Amino acid sequence: MNYLDFYIDGEWVKPEGAATLEVIDPSTERSIGVISLGSRADLDRAVAAARRAFTGYAQWTREQRLELLAAIIEGYEKHSEALAECVHQEMGAPLSLARSAHVPAGLGHLQRAFEVLRTYDFDRPHGTTLISREPIGVCGLITPWNWPLNQLTCKLAPALAAGCTLVLKPSEKAPLSAMLLADILHQAGVPKGVFNLVNGDGPTVGDGIARHPDIYMVSFTGSTGAGIAVAKAAADTVKRVSQELGGKSANLILADADIDSAVRHGVSSCFRNSGQSCNAPTRLLIPRALQQQAIEMARHVAAEVCFDDSHPSTAIGPLANQAQFERVQALIGTALQQGAHAVCGGVGRPDGVLQGYYVKPTVFADVTADMPIAREEVFGPVLVIIPYDSEDEAVAIANDSPYGLSGYVTAGTLERARSVARRLRTGMVHLNGSKADNGAPFGGYKQSGNGREWGVFGLEDYLEVKSIFGYQPNA
Template identity: 55%
Template structure:
C-alpha cells in the first residue's frame, strides 16, 4: 500500500493543513485499492505559493552555470530511479510496463530534463540589438497543473524549463497519478533543488486549481488538461492578468493519401491510436481514407486491431493496458455505444471488456468505419482505444473535414512522396503534423491551434512560456 500523505513544500515534506481529506488510489488493472493520497486545500496552496515567492528572488539571480549543474544532477538521480518511476506509472494509470512505461512514459520524463539542459546552454537569454540589450528574465512564480494520462512527461516538460529559466513553482499533479509525482519530488530533493524553488501538493482540481490560478503572487499558470479545465483556469487567472499556458484536448486527423502505402499507413495509424489505450491528446483518432479504397483499409485496420494484446500491464507481451480510472472507463463505454446508436459501422471491438476479463478498466480496442462528420464519435475527444474511419472523395474534402474540428493539436499525413505530404500538412490547422509515420521530436514545439490550447511546450520553445522580455535601452555602446 503506497501512501502519498505529505506535501513537498519549502525544501521538505510536511503534513497537510488540518481539515484535509484523503482519496483512495485504485489500480486500474485490478480495481483494487493500491494506496492513499492526501487532498490539500486553500491553506496548503497558500503555504506552497508563499514558499515559491520567497525563493524567487535568490533563484532568479542564480548564474546559468549553476542551473545547468543542477539539471545535470537531476538527470543523474532520475536515471538511478528510472525503474521506480516506470513501476509507479504502471501502478497508478496502467501503462504497460515493458512496451510503454519504460520505453516511453518514464523515458520522456528524463528526456525533458536532458533537452532542457542542452537548450539552456545555447538559449539567447541576452542579445544586443543596436544600443539596446534585450534580456529574457524568469516570469516568476509558476503554478503547474498536470493530468494523469502521461504523468511524468507532462510534469517534467513544465518543471524542466521552469528550473532552467530561473522560475520557482508550485506543482499540483493529478490525484489519480500521485506515485510518480512523489518520486519526482524525491529526485529533485536529492539532486539539491534549493528550498522553495520546487513545491508540490496533491489536491483535486476544483478545490486547489482556482487558488493557484487566481493568487496574486502567482505570475504564470501552465495547465495540461481538458478544454473545460483550460477555460476555468483562464477565467480564474483573468482578474490578475497573469500569463496562462494551456495544452488541452485534440481530435487529430490522420489523412492517408491515395498515393500512400495504405497497408503500412493504416497499420501504423491503428497502433498509434491504441497506444496508451488511446489516452493521448495527440492520438490520431480520425483516419481519413480514399473512398475507393475504404474496404481495403477496413480489412487492414481490423487485422491490425486483432494483433493487439490487451491485458496485465506488467506482462511482457501486453501492448494495451486498462483505461486509467473508472470515470474515464465509463465515458469511453458510453461513447462506443453512442457510435453504434448513431449508425457507424463497427469493424471490431465494441462495448464491454475484452473476452475473459471480469475486472479492471479494460476497454476493447474499437474501430468504427463509414463515420460521418455529424456523429458524436467524429467530433468529441473519446480518450480511449477508439478509432473512427471516415472516407473522402478527394483531398479537398478530407482537408476541409479535418479542419472543421474545434481542436487543432496534431495531425498526420501519409503520401507517396514527402512533397505531397508536406503540401497537405501545410493546410492543416494544427500545431503539429507527423509526415509518413514520423514520431515525436522532443526538442520541437508541442502545442495546438484553436481549442487545443495556448503556447508551446518542449525544447527551446517551452522556455518562452517561462520568460519575460526586458529592453535595456542605451545599454550598448553606439556603433
C-alpha cells in the first residue's frame, strides 16, 4: 500500500518530487507501505497554506475552537482501533500496548486541551493595562517515532486550541498514524490550511521548518543532537523553539523502601515501550548493601519478558527501526568491552527470535557513574544498576548528568521522598511509583530541552503576550 500524497490546504495532494521511502514493520523487517519524501517546495506550499489560513482561524471564538476539538475527539475515538493498528505496524509496539497506552495518551491530550481552553483566561487586566495572550502564528511540528500519537497530539491539540495554524513533519519512519490522524482532522472539519502534513527527512523538511521565515515557532521532540541542529537552524529567524529532548533518568530507591516492589516497578518501567521513552528510569540507584537483592529482582523481571502479546503485562516489541537496533546493539557491546557486568541480556536477539529488531532485556550491575553506559541515552530495554553509600551520594549521582528530564524516588515515607525530589535537577519527579499527570508540565532541565508541554503550560507555548497600555481609563 502506498501513502504518497501530502495533506496541504485541506486536501491530499501530489508531492513536487519523486523521492520515496519504504515504511518498515520492525517486527517482521518487511515493507508495509511507501511514502513520499517532501522537498523544500512541498514545505513552502504547506507553509503558504498555513499562513493564509491563520488570519481567519486566529479570530475564531473560544466556542468555535471547542466545537472543533470536540469533533476531533469524537473522530479520534471512532478510529481508535485503526490508530492502534498503525502504531503497532509502524513502530512495533505490541498491539496491547498500542491500545492501552499509545492511543489513550493521544486522546488524553486532546481532552486536556479541550478542558484547558474551556476555562483559560486569555485577557487579564493589570491596572489600566490589558495583558492579552494571542496565537503565535504558523507553527512547525516535528515529531518522533517512539510515541508517535502521544507526541503529535500533545503539540497539535494545544496549538489548535490557541488559534495557531500548523505544518507537521512526523517521523518518516513512523508516519502512518499521523496520516490517519490527518484524515480524522479533515473529517472533523478543520478549515483548509489550518493543518498541513508533509512527510520528509530531517535534513530537508525538518531543517526547512526550522529555517522557514514564515514559521514563527518550532516544537521539536527527538534526540538532543537533532534538537541542537534545529535550534541553530532556527536562530537566523529568531523564532520560538520548544524542545523535548533526551534523558537518562535516575530512579533513586532509598533503604527504607519496599525494595522488591520498587525494583520490580522500576525495571518494568524501564523496559516499557521497549525502553524507547525519553523519560524512562534507566539508572537504578540502590544502597550498596541492597544491590544484590536488586540484581536478583531485576533478573527475575527480565526473565518474565515475552516478545508477543501472549502476556500483555510483560510483552515488549522490537525497537522501532534498524538504525536504532544497530545502535543499541553497539552500545551494549561497548559496555561489555569496557567492563560493565551484564547480569542478564547482552548482544543479539532474544533466544528463539529469528526476525525483527528485538533486543534482549539487558541489566548491567556494579556500574560506576562515569561509565558511558551510565551516561548515554540508550533508548532500548537496557538498565544500569548503580550502588551508592549515602543519600547525598545518590542525589549527586542522579544530578551528575547532562540530562535533566525526569527522576524517580521511592522511599518508606512520602515525606522523605518529597525531600529527595526537591534536590533533583530534573523537570519532573515521580514519587513512590506515581504516574504522570497530563495536566502538569512535561519537560526537562539542561540538555533535555526547554519549554513545557501538556496542560496550561502546553497551551501557553503557542501564545504570544501583548500589553495594551491605557486599555482601561484611569480611575
